[in-house]
Amino acid sequence: MSWLIALRAILHREALRFVGQRGRLVAALVRPLVWLFVFAAGFRAALGLSITPPYQTYITYETYIVPGLCGMILLFNGMQSALSLVYDREMGSMRLLLTAPLPRWWLLFAKLLAGTLVSILQCAAFLAIAALWGIVMPWQGYLAVIPALALGGLMLGALGLMLSSVIRQLENFAGVMNFVIFPMFFLSSALYPLWKMAESSPLLRDLCALNPFTHAVELIRFALYGQMNLPALGWVALALAGFAGAALWGYDPARGMQGRKG
Amino acid sequence: MTDQGLSITGVGYRYGAKRALEGVTLDVAPGRFCALLGPNGAGKSTLFNLLTGLFSTRKGRICVAGQDIARAPRAALARIGVVFQQPTLDLDLTVRRNLLYFAALHGIAGREAERRAAEVLDRLGMAERAREPVRNLNGGHRRRMEIARALIHRPAVLLLDEPTVGLDAAARMAITDHVHDLADQGLAVLWATHLTDEVRDSDQLAILHQGRILACGETAALRGSEPLREMFLRLTATAPFILAEISSGGGAAGTVGGRQPPGDRGHP
Incomplete structure (x- = not known):
């Protein structure tokens, strides 16, 4: 019972912070919207898309990148929470959390879930704006995408948590941009299908195929059309298990936190 | 011992x-x-x-x-009740919300949490500040609030x-x-x-x-x-x-x- 009380409180706190910081929502939405309205508009003529699953007809480039931009929201949120921990902005509240009389894995899971909840709300707002713009998905897609966003968000949040526990020399946001966000985003199927990438470089295509972010995007893409992409689900679940395990290891008081003095 | x-x-x-x-x-x-x-x-x-x-x-x-x-x-x-060197308060939330959050981390919810929050604020002479955002409090009151929070689960130490x-x-x-x-x-x-x-x-x-x-x-x-x-x-x-x-x-x-x-x- 006390576990659920704590989980509810952690989710509630994150939701209150989200509602209280309207700037955070606007900032989180501006990024994918700029990509959707500006980048996609400029890029649509340069990239010809063939009909590949889950699409059954020709689609505009804007339609193609919507799942990738949902993934971008999840990715940035995961990394931002990692950065706030690295820079001690959130470290105080993390200390408070970790000294609660509950199992550490549960507390970290609750924190991850809270971050994911916020990401899902942001994705919902983004999908609503995209729908107003005319990029409408089948209605069942809007329901099916929720668990896909949750799983992808948990996976990327766990990656952020892992990074926050093991990396202490992230100089600034540019470091994360260069070494995590950009490679993950561009080496994925968010902006271009993998077969298109293979035309340029089979090696890059293979790297894209290994990238868990690619699979999170594909999971979201298929879910938006009410379909299940089992290989993507498996990859994302595997990556989630790996990152979560590493984050738990990193926050183990006997090991990973040792270098964090003070 | x-x-x-x-x-x-x-x-x-x-x-x-x-x-x-x-x-x-x-x-x-x-x-x-x-x-x-x-x-x-x-x-x-x-x-x-x-x-x-x-x-x-x-x-x-x-x-x-x-x-x-x-x-x-x-x-x-x-x-254990603990007050860390660095602040661990949510500045945007009210004093009461901060206390209820911490109470929940210790498995205390609902009316009992409200009652204890009122009790510890009273104990630290801060009852009238419960509805204020923490951001409005000065440094001394923030610290006092952190002490109040550390007492909400009735620790021994x-x-x-x-x-x-x-x-x-x-x-x-x-x-x-x-x-x-x-x-x-x-x-x-x-x-x-x-x-x-x-x-x-x-x-x-x-x-x-x-x-x-x-x-x-x-x-x-x-x-x-x-x-x-x-x-x-x-x-x-x-x-x-x-x-x-x-x-x-x-x-x-x-x-x-x-x-x-x-x-x-x-x-x-």
């Missing part, structure tokens, strides 16, 4: 090759205010991280209200890591007085500081320097006729000499009221 307060026995800790704590032994009984006095870098925060389970060590033993933090961390953490850092003299004195009152009401209090004017003659005093306890006992008995500040500067400035004196059984500091840890008798 105390069953209801805080008991630290022979605790050591290293950051890689660097020794941060060695052979730290200290008991704080219920109703006692123990000042852990040490200069910056003495190891106070490391000790607090061990006491709160953020770090763990195989060297030594820490018990809170009879619960070993290594064997029963959750039971031990349930009996209250840990405060340099809680007066950054506060003006009046706020410092008010907080120090409040926490002394809490000790008088039966809590075992461990108060880490580097400021000698926060320590009263009737307090238990432990001087920590370079990871070791140099002296432990009642302040009045330890300092004798010497002002505490002078004694503290003398001890921490000439630590190797004093340590040599202690290990040979002489010296002014001694371990008055302290215990020798098993297997770690005498300091090198």
Whole structure:
């Protein structure tokens, strides 16, 4: 019972912070919207898309990148929470959390879930704006995408948590941009299908195929059309298990936190 | 060794090759205010991280209200109230919301949480601030609120890591007085500081320097006729000499009221 009380409180706190910081929502939405309205508009003529699953007809480039931009929201949120921990902005509240009389894995899971909840709300707002713009998905897609966003968000949040526990020399946001966000985003199927990438470089295509972010995007893409992409689900679940395990290891008081003095 | 307060026995800790704590032994009984006095870098925060389970060590033993933090961390953490050196408040949330959040982390919800939040705010003289966002509070009130929060689950031991850092003299004195009152009401209090004017003659005093306890006992008995500040500067400035004196059984500091840890008798 006390576990659920704590989980509810952690989710509630994150939701209150989200509602209280309207700037955070606007900032989180501006990024994918700029990509959707500006980048996609400029890029649509340069990239010809063939009909590949889950699409059954020709689609505009804007339609193609919507799942990738949902993934971008999840990715940035995961990394931002990692950065706030690295820079001690959130470290105080993390200390408070970790000294609660509950199992550490549960507390970290609750924190991850809270971050994911916020990401899902942001994705919902983004999908609503995209729908107003005319990029409408089948209605069942809007329901099916929720668990896909949750799983992808948990996976990327766990990656952020892992990074926050093991990396202490992230100089600034540019470091994360260069070494995590950009490679993950561009080496994925968010902006271009993998077969298109293979035309340029089979090696890059293979790297894209290994990238868990690619699979999170594909999971979201298929879910938006009410379909299940089992290989993507498996990859994302595997990556989630790996990152979560590493984050738990990193926050183990006997090991990973040792270098964090003070 | 105390069953209801805080008991630290022979605790050591290293950051890689660097020794941060060695052979730290200290008991704080219920109703006692123990000042852990040490200069910056003495190891106070490391000790607090061990006491709160953020770090763990195989060297030594820490018990809170009879619960070993290594064997029963959750039971031990349930009996600890802690005020960290760095603020851990949500500035955008109200005082009440902050308290309810923390209560929930300890499994207290609903009316009981509301009742306890009101109770601790009243205890710290902050009942009228409950609905204000924490951002509106000054530094002294924020600290007082953190102390109130640390009491909401009715702990047996209250840990405060340099809680007066950054506060003006009046706020410092008010907080120090409040926490002394809490000790008088039966809590075992461990108060880490580097400021000698926060320590009263009737307090238990432990001087920590370079990871070791140099002296432990009642302040009045330890300092004798010497002002505490002078004694503290003398001890921490000439630590190797004093340590040599202690290990040979002489010296002014001694371990008055302290215990020798098993297997770690005498300091090198």
